[in-house]
Amino acid sequence: MLKKRDVILLVGCCIVAIVLFVLNVAMGSVEIPLIKILDLLTGTDIDKISTNIILNSRVPQAHTAILAGAALSIGGLQMQTLFRNPLAGPSILGISSGASLGVAFVILASGSFGGMALSNLGVFGNIAITMAAFIGSISVLLFVVFLARKVRGNATLLILGIMVGYIANSVVSMLKFYSLEEDVHAYVIWGLGSFSKVSSSHMGSFSIVIILAIISSFFLIKTLNLLMLGENYARNLGVNVKRARLFIILSSGILTATVTAYCGPIIFIGLAVPHIARLVFMASDHRVLLPATALIGSCIALFCSLIARMPGFDGALPINSVTSFVGAPVVVWVLLSKKKSEIVD
Amino acid sequence: MKALIEIKDLTIGYHRKGNNNVVHEKMNGSLYSGELTCLLGPNGAGKSTLLRTLCGFQESLEGDVYIDGVSLKETSNEDLAKMISVVLTEKVNIQNITVKELVSYGRSPYTGFFGRLSEKDNILIDEAIAMVGISHMKDRMVQNLSDGERQKVMIAKALVQNTPVIFLDEPAAFLDLPSKVELMQLLHKLTMETNKVIFIVTHDLDLALQTADKIWLLANDKPLQIGVPEDLIIRDKFKGFFEREGVYFDKRTGLFKIKNKHYRKVAVSGHGFEYTLLRRALSRNGIEPVHNIDAEISIEIIQGEETKFVLSYKDEKREFTYIESVLYCLKDLQ
Numbered sequence: 001m002l003k004k005r006d007v008i009l010l011v012g013c014c015i016v017a018i019v020l021f022v023l024n025v026a027m028g029s030v031e032i033p034l035i036k037i038l039d040l041l042t043g044t045d046i047d048k049i050s051t052n053i054i055l056n057s058r059v060p061q062a063h064t065a066i067l068a069g070a071a072l073s074i075g076g077l078q079m080q081t082l083f084r085n086p087l088a089g090p091s092i093l094g095i096s097s098g099a100s101l102g103v104a105f106v107i108l109a110s111g112s113f114g115g116m117a118l119s120n121l122g123v124f125g126n127i128a129i130t131m132a133a134f135i136g137s138i139s140v141l142l143f144v145v146f147l148a149r150k151v152r153g154n155a156t157l158l159i160l161g162i163m164v165g166y167i168a169n170s171v172v173s174m175l176k177f178y179s180l181e182e183d184v185h186a187y188v189i190w191g192l193g194s195f196s197k198v199s200s201s202h203m204g205s206f207s208i209v210i211i212l213a214i215i216s217s218f219f220l221i222k223t224l225n226l227l228m229l230g231e232n233y234a235r236n237l238g239v240n241v242k243r244a245r246l247f248i249i250l251s252s253g254i255l256t257a258t259v260t261a262y263c264g265p266i267i268f269i270g271l272a273v274p275h276i277a278r279l280v281f282m283a284s285d286h287r288v289l290l291p292a293t294a295l296i297g298s299c300i301a302l303f304c305s306l307i308a309r310m311p312g313f314d315g316a317l318p319i320n321s322v323t324s325f326v327g328a329p330v331v332v333w334v335l336l337s338k339k340k341s342e343i344v345d
Numbered sequence: 346m347k348a349l350i351e352i353k354d355l356t357i358g359y360h361r362k363g364n365n366n367v368v369h370e371k372m373n374g375s376l377y378s379g380e381l382t383c384l385l386g387p388n389g390a391g392k393s394t395l396l397r398t399l400c401g402f403q404e405s406l407e408g409d410v411y412i413d414g415v416s417l418k419e420t421s422n423e424d425l426a427k428m429i430s431v432v433l434t435e436k437v438n439i440q441n442i443t444v445k446e447l448v449s450y451g452r453s454p455y456t457g458f459f460g461r462l463s464e465k466d467n468i469l470i471d472e473a474i475a476m477v478g479i480s481h482m483k484d485r486m487v488q489n490l491s492d493g494e495r496q497k498v499m500i501a502k503a504l505v506q507n508t509p510v511i512f513l514d515e516p517a518a519f520l521d522l523p524s525k526v527e528l529m530q531l532l533h534k535l536t537m538e539t540n541k542v543i544f545i546v547t548h549d550l551d552l553a554l555q556t557a558d559k560i561w562l563l564a565n566d567k568p569l570q571i572g573v574p575e576d577l578i579i580r581d582k583f584k585g586f587f588e589r590e591g592v593y594f595d596k597r598t599g600l601f602k603i604k605n606k607h608y609r610k611v612a613v614s615g616h617g618f619e620y621t622l623l624r625r626a627l628s629r630n631g632i633e634p635v636h637n638i639d640a641e642i643s644i645e646i647i648q649g650e651e652t653k654f655v656l657s658y659k660d661e662k663r664e665f666t667y668i669e670s671v672l673y674c675l676k677d678l679q
Contacts, residue, residue, distance in 0.1 A: 084438075222460040226453055228439050232402060237506070238426030238454045284442040287459060 006288045009281055013295035017066065020302035024062035025054060028309050029316075057196065060203055061305060064195040067210045068259045069269055069301025070294040074217050075252040075259075076270030077277070077293045081224045081286070082248045083158050089271035090256040092158065093144045093249065094165030095137045096265040099257065100191065101168040102136020103129050107187045108179040126197060129190060130261050137257035140164055144253070148245055154231065157245075192318030193264035195305050206262050213255045214294065220248055224286045268323040269304075272331050273297045279334045300327060348375030349509055349542050350399070354408035357391060357398045365406050368394045372408070372569045374561060376544055378509065381536040383553035384546045386563035387587060392546045395563065396514055399544070401425050412510070426454035430506035432499045432513040437487070444490070444498050445483045448474055451505035466505075473504035476538075477531060493524035500531070510542040517549060525549060529556045550587070551600050554578075562586050607633035611675070615646025623654065626668050632675065642678065644671065 026034055030053055036046050040054060075090030083092070091097070106128050147160050176184050198206050223244045226234040235241050259266060277292040278284070304326055308317040356370040368391035376382055386392050397403045399410055401417055410417040412428050420428070430451065437447070451473075452466045462470070474483050477497040482490070487498060496516055503511045513532070517525040529549075533556045536543045547553050553560065554574045562570040562577065564586045570577065577583060583594045587601060595602045605628045613624060613634040623646065624634040645655045654665045658678055665671045 219458070222453065222456075222458065225460060226450060228442075229437050229447075229450060230433070230435050232400075232433055232435065233431070233437070235402060235422065236400065236426060236429070236431045237450065238423045240422055278441060282441050284439050285446060 002288060006281060006283065006292075010291060010295065013292065013299060017295060017299050017302065020299055020306065021062050021066065024065070024302055024306050024309075025058045027306060028053070028058060056200055060198060060200055061196045061309075062302060063203065064198045064206070064263065065301040065305040066298040067207060068195060068263050068266060069273075069297035069299070070214060071210050071255040071259050071297075072266055072270035073273035073277075073293045073297025073300075074214060074290065075255040076272075077274040077286075077289060078217065078220070078224065078248050078252040079270075080274050081227055082245065082252075083154055084228070084230070085158070086275065087271070088158070090252055091165075091260075091265065091267075091270065093161030093253070094140050094163075094168060095144075095253050095256045096260045097165035097168035097172075098140025099133035099137035099260040100172055100265060102132035102134070102139075103190055104172040104175045104187060105136075106132040107190065108175040108183050126199070130197075130202070133264075134257060134261035136168075137253075137260055140168065141250070141253035141257055145246060145249055148249055149242070154245070189318070190264050191320075193266045193320040193323075194316070195263055195301070195319055196316065197264070198262045202262070206258070209258050210255070213251065213258065217251045217255070218290060220244075220251060221286045221290055224248070224290075228284065263319070265320075266301075266323065267320050268327050269297060269300055272327050273300055275331060276300075276334055300330075347377075349378050349413055350376040350544075351411040352399075352408065353411065355398070355405055355410065356407035357394045358406050359394075360404075360406070367406060369563065369565075369569070370407070374569055374571050376510070376542045377559075378542055379536060379540040380558040381533055381543045381545070381556060382559040382561060383557040384544065384561045384563060385548075385550060385553055385586070387565075390563045390565055392563055393514065396512055396544075396546050400429060400431055400512055423454065426506070426508075428508050429510045429512060430503035430508040432496070432503050432511070432516050434514045434518060437495070437499065440488060442487050443484050444479065444487060444501075445470060445474065447487050447498055448483075448501045448505055451502035454506065469505050469507070470501075473501040476504060476535065477501045491524075492519040493521075493528065496520065496528060497531070500535075504535070504539075508541075510544070513543070513545045515546055515548065517547065517552075525552060529553075532556070550583075605629055605631060607631055609633070609679075610635050610637075610640050612637055612640035612643035613646075614643065615648070617646070617648060619646050619648065619652045623668055623671070626672060627675075630672055630675070642675070 026032070026037055032050050032053065036050055037054065039046050040051060072090050076088070079088040079090060079092050080086060082088075143164060144157075144161050148157055151157050151160065176187065179187075223239055226237050226239050227244065229237075231241050234244070256270070273296050274289070274293050277289055277296050280296070281288055281292050283289055283292070300323075304319060304322040307326055308319055308322045352372055352374050355372040356367060357372070358365055358367040358369070372395070384392050384395065394403070398405050401420070404418075412420065417425075439447070449462055449466070449470050452462060452470065453460055456462060456466065471480070471483075474480050477500050479494060479497050479501070482494065487495060490498065500513075500516070516532070517528050520528060529552050532543055532545065535541070536558070545553075557574055560572060560574050560577055562582060567585065570582050572580075572582070578596060581596070587594065591604050592601055593604050607628070608631045610633045611627060613620070613627070614636070623644065627634045641658070643657050645657070647653045647655060651666060654668065654671050656663050656665065656671060656674060663674065665674065
């Protein structure tokens with residue numbers, strides 16, 4: 001069960017997350033003094049522009065980062081445990097490729113074949129893109145679930161999932177080839193990911209889906225622990241392996257599909273955070289790892305979002321360029337700072 | 346005596362489209378509490394398939410397995426987890442898991458939704474760890490253990506599962522000889538102390554013959570043979586199962602021996618341990634040791650403070666203190 005050290009570390013992660021959230025709200029390309037933010041919190045009226053920036057841009061963005069970071073990290077942890085493969089991530093089964101395909105159809109095909117560039121449609125375009133991404137990723141998810149019921153081995157399923165991803169990507173590149181330049185540009189921008197696309201009006205639905213999915217992922221903790229021992233040991237301990245696999249794919253898939261629909265395909269976080277959690281907590285028990293992964297995921301996403309909007313960067317850097325650039329050195333540092341005896345492959 | 350596990354007309358194999366791939370058919374047998382049973386057989390005889398079928402990992406093609414009178418097909422996964430525990434060949438490869446944590450997963454058929462351990466669970470876990478003799482390393486990380494220690498962890502996991510039956514698939518496969526012997530002794534001790542059915546798939550024939558209460562012999566195209574090891578030896582059952590070119594079963598010792606081809610004969614006289622060893626060395630080198638004094642070369646063993654081997658060839662005599670020198674001399678005389 002939770003050891004004292006684990007509790008202290010988890011509380012530490014919460015504090016870091018809160019500090020990063022405040023920094024995210026306080027910092028940005030427009031300078032707003034902390035006092036103004038405190039005034040806003042206590043209900044004192046401040047100028048309209050600052051209120052607008054804080055409530056409609058910075059808070060939703062930080063909010064999105066927290067949820068997306070936690071969701072993707074949990075999705076990655078589930079895939080790594082299910083496939084017992086450290087290189088698995090939340091998009092390993094082609095779910096984000098499905099989202100890309102959906103978005104490519106909407107952005108690229110509508111421009112080339114429908115005669116109107118969706119990239120110019122503004123708000124309506126954003127909703128259409130979210131819908132398309134969601135439909136694309138859920139279709140792939142359902143297809144993978146269908147395959148999971150058919151095939152026995154996990155390795156086979158993993159390869160099939162990767163193949164589905166390749167097919168989706170090849171269709172995307174065909175669409176790109178025949179598309180208008182500005183549409184391709186819009187598609188590329190979407191592919192770079194962003195925490196700022198969830199508008200206040202969608203925040204509710206986004207939050208509810210993600211929070212429900214995260215809560216339900218906690219119901220799979222015992223199953224995940226037993227699956228670590230290998231399929232046969234898990235079965236011998238009473239796990240219905242096929243059903244467990246289905247639930248894990250669904251849970252991870254819904255988390256990933258929802259985040260990808262609203263934020264674009266965010267790379268790296270889902271793959272790296274479970275490793276950071278394992279190294280920091282020195283644990284394998286998912287009762288520790290799952291909350292740890294969620295919290296560290298939120299922290300890393302907030303940190304990346306902060307870096308992306310550092311004063312001096314005009315506007316915001318694409319989030320994907322920051323996640324890898326910031327995250328990869330973190331992983332390397334954590335790995336190297338561990339004593340040799342603690343790293344056993 | 347009532348059998349805890351019974352197999353009736355069991356046909357094992359794999360479902361294929363069209364026709365089934367039958368590995369072995371019409372097997373009958375029983376496993377009894379408090380008995381250590383070893384399943385022996387050459388590679389490819391279907392030992393692992395039989396074990397997988399007994400564990401419920403795969404369905405039988407025909408016939409059925411009965412646990413305490415209940416058909417395996419009618420037993421749910423959850424109930425089976427409380428009847429049968431397994432130790433498999435696959436290596437458990439988890440980072441950052443302590444011995445105690447890994448053993449504790451054996452309690453999961455009894456724990457609640459989040460796998461929380463009760464006080465009683467903790468006591469059982471400590472007991473099982475003590476039984477396999479690894480109490481001093483219960484807080485160590487599994488990744489830093491040797492293969493033999495890991496196997497003991499997995500056996501402790503099977504013990505806390507608290508099942509009347511434990512199946513082990515080649516538990517000694519990765520171990521060196523002393524660890525193998527230790528493991529078999531441990532399993533023998535556990536069988537007696539816990540009165541469980543312990544069923545082991547193994548390749549170590551001589552160890553199995555020395556420790557098992559019952560032997561199951563499985564080979565292609567032969568009916569399953571079951572019996573006490575000594576009965577099987579008396580009835581020469583092993584002969585047909587393992588013998589092939591260059592290997593024969595020595596009924597006297599109950600061991601398989603390598604059949605050496607002999608090209609020459611040398612008379613050997615003497616007695617004692619050195620005598621046996623010299624004969625063995627000669628035999629390995631293609632020389633048949635005989636009693637007959639007419640042989641061209643003879644070797645006499647003289648025991649004293651230091652054993653001497655006296656080799657006579659025609660009228661010449663030479664003394665050696667090492668068998669190695671004897672062998673080189675014999676090569677020169679060829």
